[in-house]
Amino acid sequence: MNRIDLAGRVALVTGGAQGIGLAIAERLLRSGAAVTVWDANEARLTKAGKVLTRLGPCETATVDVTDPRAVEASIAALVETRDTLHILVNNAGIMGKVAPTLDQSDADWTTAVDVLLHGTFWCSRAALPPMLAAGWGRIVNIASISGKEGTPNMPAYSAAKAGVIGLTKSMGRELGESGISVNCITPAAIETDLIRNTSPEHHKYMLSNIPMGRFGQVEEIASLAAWLCSEDCSYTTGGVFDASGARSSY
Amino acid sequence: MTTEYDLAGRKAIVTGAAKGIGHAVAERFLKSGAKVDIWDRDGKALAAAAEELSKLGPVHPCVLDVAHGHEVEGAVDDAVDHWGGIDILVTCAGVLGQVCPTPDYPEDEWHRIIEIHLTGTFLCARAASRHMLEQGYGRIVTLSSDSGKEGTPNMPAYSAAKAGIIGLTRGMAREFATRGVTVNAISPTIIDTEMGREAAKDFGEKALSRIPMKRYGQPEEIAAMIAWLCSEEASFTSGTIFDATGGRSHY
Numbered sequence: 001m002n003r004i005d006l007a008g009r010v011a012l013v014t015g016g017a018q019g020i021g022l023a024i025a026e027r028l029l030r031s032g033a034a035v036t037v038w039d040a041n042e043a044r045l046t047k048a049g050k051v052l053t054r055l056g057p058c059e060t061a062t063v064d065v066t067d068p069r070a071v072e073a074s075i076a077a078l079v080e081t082r083d084t085l086h087i088l089v090n091n092a093g094i095m096g097k098v099a100p101t102l103d104q105s106d107a108d109w110t111t112a113v114d115v116l117l118h119g120t121f122w123c124s125r126a127a128l129p130p131m132l133a134a135g136w137g138r139i140v141n142i143a144s145i146s147g148k149e150g151t152p153n154m155p156a157y158s159a160a161k162a163g164v165i166g167l168t169k170s171m172g173r174e175l176g177e178s179g180i181s182v183n184c185i186t187p188a189a190i191e192t193d194l195i196r197n198t199s200p201e202h203h204k205y206m207l208s209n210i211p212m213g214r215f216g217q218v219e220e221i222a223s224l225a226a227w228l229c230s231e232d233c234s235y236t237t238g239g240v241f242d243a244s245g246a247r248s249s250y
Numbered sequence: 251m252t253t254e255y256d257l258a259g260r261k262a263i264v265t266g267a268a269k270g271i272g273h274a275v276a277e278r279f280l281k282s283g284a285k286v287d288i289w290d291r292d293g294k295a296l297a298a299a300a301e302e303l304s305k306l307g308p309v310h311p312c313v314l315d316v317a318h319g320h321e322v323e324g325a326v327d328d329a330v331d332h333w334g335g336i337d338i339l340v341t342c343a344g345v346l347g348q349v350c351p352t353p354d355y356p357e358d359e360w361h362r363i364i365e366i367h368l369t370g371t372f373l374c375a376r377a378a379s380r381h382m383l384e385q386g387y388g389r390i391v392t393l394s395s396d397s398g399k400e401g402t403p404n405m406p407a408y409s410a411a412k413a414g415i416i417g418l419t420r421g422m423a424r425e426f427a428t429r430g431v432t433v434n435a436i437s438p439t440i441i442d443t444e445m446g447r448e449a450a451k452d453f454g455e456k457a458l459s460r461i462p463m464k465r466y467g468q469p470e471e472i473a474a475m476i477a478w479l480c481s482e483e484a485s486f487t488s489g490t491i492f493d494a495t496g497g498r499s500h501y
């Protein structure tokens with residue numbers, strides 16, 4: 001296993017109570033970072049926190065990323081405790097309703113966009129001041145292959161993830177000389193609850209699109225995310241890093 | 251402490267390893283525990299590189315032109331004999347070629363550039379992939395360029411070859427997807443090597459104005475990215491083009 005050096009780094013992972021976010025939090029802790037994990041699901045977060053604190057300095061906080069004031073206050077509290085913030089992984093997400101566009105209600109649309117796109121922006125904006133003060137930062141957004149390709153019957157998810165890719169590129173360029181890099185990962189289907197809870201037909205559809213013929217594992221995304229958070233990722237910003245089992249076409 | 255990639259015991263071929271990016275890749279691989287077959291056309295530079303690199307770990311040099319199929323086949327056989335197999339191939343051999351308006355671009359220069367970059371990458375990947383597919387494990391990383399994505403004025407052959415490498419990389423990635431062999435490309439903008447400095451003479455000022463980080467890349471930065479891609483845990487990433495352009499690239 002690679003030994004990614006994040007010693008002395010202070011990191012925040014959103015949506016880290018389970019799935020990809022939990023695996024990322026684990027990997028960052030094992031790489032020597034101090035990690036704060038946020039999630040909206042308090043019960044799950046408490047459970048995850050018990051496992052994570054065994055790996056290194058880890059704190060948890062129940063934060064809903066769709067609430068910009070809560071995000072700002074919680075980042076202020078984090079910086080109060082840890083003095084700084086170097087790494088933000090925007091991972092919190094929901095899949096939204098899987099249904100034809102005509103069956104998507106106003107709320108179906110806004111709920112998904114709120115978590116995936118707005119949440120990513122609120123967290124990124126609030127994380128910038130401490131990163132700019134430190135003169136070093138890494139923002140890693142978990143986008144999706146849906147944001148590149150567009151997934152049928154997932155209009156809000158696809159649009160929000162494409163939005164995250166655009167946000168990544170815009171902030172990456174804006175911050176080019178700041179020492180802060182902003183990159184995103186575009187996974188194809190990864191074996192988490194997000195996937196397990198979908199219908200068998202959707203399951204089959206997702207698998208048929210991945211040339212490797214398997215779902216990705218959370219550890220595979222965590223490995224890439226940890227690398228993107230490290231000093232070794234120094235000449236890429238605004239980049240889209242694929243982890244799609246050879247599926248992506250651009 | 252710095253980041254340490256786990257390439258312990260891996261057998262790698264790095265082409266164009268006498269200088270520049272290839273040299274930095276070989277160095278990082280050796281520091282990560284790999285055994286490295288270093289290939290280059292420039293015998294003198296390769297001998298010097300071999301002497302220096304062998305202080306870091308086991309190297310095996312081979313002087314060849316990657317555009318010549320029989321030489322590549324022989325060198326892969328040789329590497330397999332020497333190390334007992336091949337796990338990793340990184341294709342860095344390349345030249346900038348003439349910078350000249352397309353209406354005046356010489357036909358023989360077109361063929362030369364396509365042969366070194368595109369045919370050379372194919373020949374190396376073809377020979378090495380046989381062994382990788384047979385053992386069910388392999389990592390191939392090719393060198394494309396932002397020229398292959400954007401197209402560079404007055405460099406028709408280089409731009410076409412680098413775009414061709416993207417197609418070749420994606421095609422092989424899908425073909426090998428279920429067989430344990432990943433194939434990815436790196437797309438750098440100007441990197442501070444002999445070739446990069448030559449390119450900077452013609453394109454430097456304009457390029458720098460378009461690089462948000464306002465600096466050229468260092469070969470070590472490309473080597474770090476390649477080392478991650480060549481590690482075992484980079485297992486769900488294939489057929490992709492990793493950007494290393496200081497924020498310049500559009501896709």
Ligand SMILES: NC(=O)c1ccc[n+]([C@@H]2O[C@H](COP(=O)([O-])OP(=O)(O)OC[C@H]3O[C@@H](n4cnc5c(N)ncnc54)[C@H](O)[C@@H]3O)[C@@H](O)[C@H]2O)c1
Pocket residue numbers: 014015016017018019020021038039040041044063064065066090091092093094095115119142143144145186187188189190191192193194195
């Ligand atoms: N699993 C996949 O196939 C896949 C593919 C591509 C992208 N992604 C993306 O990866 C990320 C993680 O997905 P996962 O598969 O691990 O999902 P998951 O459902 O297993 O975990 C997501 C976590 O985010 C939390 N969360 C949801 N809304 C939140 C909010 N408003 N505020 C704070 N926390 C919130 C959830 O409570 C949960 O713990 C998501 O952004 C997802 O879109 C997943």
Ligand SMILES: NC(=O)c1ccc[n+]([C@@H]2O[C@H](COP(=O)([O-])OP(=O)(O)OC[C@H]3O[C@@H](n4cnc5c(N)ncnc54)[C@H](O)[C@@H]3O)[C@@H](O)[C@H]2O)c1
Pocket residue numbers: 265266267268269270271272289290291292295314315316317341342343344345366370393394395396437438439440441442443444445446447449
């Ligand atoms: N430096 C840059 O700005 C830059 C940018 C984008 C892409 N690239 C690509 O990265 C790769 C490495 O470039 P570099 O900057 O390290 O160049 P470099 O000139 O520093 O090194 C290239 C090496 O390849 C060797 N070589 C050339 N033709 C060969 C052949 N036919 N057979 C065997 N060896 C051969 C040379 O002898 C040299 O040692 C090239 O494919 C190049 O196109 C470089």
